[in-house]
Amino acid sequence: MVAQHSGVSPQTVSNALNSPDLLAPETLERVRRSIEKLDYRPHQAARSLRTKSSRLIGFEIQLTAFGVFGPVMANFLHALSESANEAGYGILLFAAPAGGEEETDRYAELLRERSVDAFILTNTYRGDRRPGLLRKRGIPFVAFGRWSARDMEDWVDVDGAHGTAAAVDHLAGLGHRKIAFLGWPRGSGVGDDRERGWREAMLRHQLSVRGLRVSATDDVDAARKAVEGLFPAGVTAVVAASDALALGCYRALRDSSRMPGRDVAVVGFDDSAAARLHSPDLSSVRQPLREAGRSCVQLLLARINEPLREPEQILLRPELIVRKSAASVIANRPARPGI
Amino acid sequence: MVAQHSGVSPQTVSNALNSPDLLAPETLERVRRSIEKLDYRPHQAARSLRTKSSRLIGFEIQLTAFGVFGPVMANFLHALSESANEAGYGILLFAAPAGGEEETDRYAELLRERSVDAFILTNTYRGDRRPGLLRKRGIPFVAFGRWSARDMEDWVDVDGAHGTAAAVDHLAGLGHRKIAFLGWPRGSGVGDDRERGWREAMLRHQLSVRGLRVSATDDVDAARKAVEGLFPAGVTAVVAASDALALGCYRALRDSSRMPGRDVAVVGFDDSAAARLHSPDLSSVRQPLREAGRSCVQLLLARINEPLREPEQILLRPELIVRKSAASVIANRPARPGI
Numbered sequence: 001m002v003a004q005h006s007g008v009s010p011q012t013v014s015n016a017l018n019s020p021d022l023l024a025p026e027t028l029e030r031v032r033r034s035i036e037k038l039d040y041r042p043h044q045a046a047r048s049l050r051t052k053s054s055r056l057i058g059f060e061i062q063l064t065a066f067g068v069f070g071p072v073m074a075n076f077l078h079a080l081s082e083s084a085n086e087a088g089y090g091i092l093l094f095a096a097p098a099g100g101e102e103e104t105d106r107y108a109e110l111l112r113e114r115s116v117d118a119f120i121l122t123n124t125y126r127g128d129r130r131p132g133l134l135r136k137r138g139i140p141f142v143a144f145g146r147w148s149a150r151d152m153e154d155w156v157d158v159d160g161a162h163g164t165a166a167a168v169d170h171l172a173g174l175g176h177r178k179i180a181f182l183g184w185p186r187g188s189g190v191g192d193d194r195e196r197g198w199r200e201a202m203l204r205h206q207l208s209v210r211g212l213r214v215s216a217t218d219d220v221d222a223a224r225k226a227v228e229g230l231f232p233a234g235v236t237a238v239v240a241a242s243d244a245l246a247l248g249c250y251r252a253l254r255d256s257s258r259m260p261g262r263d264v265a266v267v268g269f270d271d272s273a274a275a276r277l278h279s280p281d282l283s284s285v286r287q288p289l290r291e292a293g294r295s296c297v298q299l300l301l302a303r304i305n306e307p308l309r310e311p312e313q314i315l316l317r318p319e320l321i322v323r324k325s326a327a328s329v330i331a332n333r334p335a336r337p338g339i
Numbered sequence: 340m341v342a343q344h345s346g347v348s349p350q351t352v353s354n355a356l357n358s359p360d361l362l363a364p365e366t367l368e369r370v371r372r373s374i375e376k377l378d379y380r381p382h383q384a385a386r387s388l389r390t391k392s393s394r395l396i397g398f399e400i401q402l403t404a405f406g407v408f409g410p411v412m413a414n415f416l417h418a419l420s421e422s423a424n425e426a427g428y429g430i431l432l433f434a435a436p437a438g439g440e441e442e443t444d445r446y447a448e449l450l451r452e453r454s455v456d457a458f459i460l461t462n463t464y465r466g467d468r469r470p471g472l473l474r475k476r477g478i479p480f481v482a483f484g485r486w487s488a489r490d491m492e493d494w495v496d497v498d499g500a501h502g503t504a505a506a507v508d509h510l511a512g513l514g515h516r517k518i519a520f521l522g523w524p525r526g527s528g529v530g531d532d533r534e535r536g537w538r539e540a541m542l543r544h545q546l547s548v549r550g551l552r553v554s555a556t557d558d559v560d561a562a563r564k565a566v567e568g569l570f571p572a573g574v575t576a577v578v579a580a581s582d583a584l585a586l587g588c589y590r591a592l593r594d595s596s597r598m599p600g601r602d603v604a605v606v607g608f609d610d611s612a613a614a615r616l617h618s619p620d621l622s623s624v625r626q627p628l629r630e631a632g633r634s635c636v637q638l639l640l641a642r643i644n645e646p647l648r649e650p651e652q653i654l655l656r657p658e659l660i661v662r663k664s665a666a667s668v669i670a671n672r673p674a675r676p677g678i
Contacts, residue, residue, distance in 0.1 A: 073413055074402065080432075092395075092430070093398070093416065093431075247617075254618060272613075274616045279589065
């Protein structure tokens, strides 16, 4: 229909869509006007067979991730879908058995049967088989999370260290000196990064970190036990690696008749729904997840369009949201700062 | 390759895949063995052009929904993907401007360009244009949520009234008589259903509901204000339409030096992550969202395979999770029940 309308051959219309450089500008313009007038959209299945592109981006939904990621995942997924859709791509959501060969088999199946053009990977880890498979097949991918990524890869991540450092800066400004860090057991990229931000900021403020680092699994009760010794030792503020850990801190404070926000300042991480539901409201570090979703699609499209471009990495800054749990000047502030 | 291997024509192979009834059983068996031996999988784009089926199920991700649905959506989406994948279908995630013509245009575009086979709709509402469009085009869909569905449609929902009734049964069993309901403003299908469960259970236990129904928007602070008058009036238990409302109740209790779980029992709804992070742990009604995801796919596949079948509806029962906020026998239990 488009060919007839613009008085060219069907091959010329196909070239206009897929290799516009091959046409004379005036011919291209004529075909474009006809396409617009007829509201012609090539059917994706027909285009897939011709161009071997499905315009699908694969995204594996994982249940294991939801401890950390769950409550806020919706924002990420919505931004991802919106950005992909704007560029004419769809997000193909799929489940796979996490880890091991069965997982990579699933990726291979999607490449074979659906010609998925590219993937966005979350929760990559050391020993993850997925990046290797995709590299071998020359399939573009972007990792959200940089801990298993190589320098030669595209990734998007949130600067966790910046978030915990911002918390320390804020607390030091309120007069706190003994600022503890409540993290997860060492060994996770995300957790170690958040600890590093605290440690470096403490040094910058010339504050000692000795005895101020405690850890627990991401569980309220484990966190409660991990921090209870800190308060008799004079700790007046706690920066936690997650909101769940921070709320364990609330419990320990209440158990010892201390009041979060008044007697001891508490800052969490992730700004989950739970943070705002607590009393006092929990201060927390908010990750820019909509921006992260958009950035993942942006890097992926750049890679699809230019497979040999330099790898690009985007590190986004999180934002400290100050609420009542860390809003007031320290109660037992020493007469002279630093003492 | 398959045709050569099994000594039949390519058309016969195509029939074996798409219209197996046309073949003699022994021929079908021969082709099947070859397919298995060669590990042949038809490419989806080729199959789409032939059968006009993309084996894609569309799912619109909405941000508006996340107040209620967000924290637990991950479970629903994972179950949806897993069930669809097992049946050879993919979930196409997409964003659309909520409501109005732009939204239905997006659905029409996905039908035109991607030949999406079917849709799962969430957050349907009275006046929703999507079901009408899909009915007109003869596109199978299943609604998760029954409030705008017609009797002639397939839907899956969770029996909210059963959940709040279970909460009343439990509280009445502990000796509570003045059990209030803290709901949203009237007019939402979901909210009114949860209220109905409370009301009917109260009547069943021969308890008065007079003055025991209060409402607030889904916000901790609005909820706190809505309930503060209840406790001086002798209310000893509150059933809330959401966890956020229930946690507003915690605030009101603390403000008046009452202790949730000891002085007044509180039950929420949704069993969000926040429920377990609070002290005392919040009792809450848990929706079976994995089962809901699986049921949506099950109904959709049945409809795709048999377009003229009777409409089917699946109403799932939620489960009351009893935690410390509603675990103990009422403190000021009257000497004789009913007084």
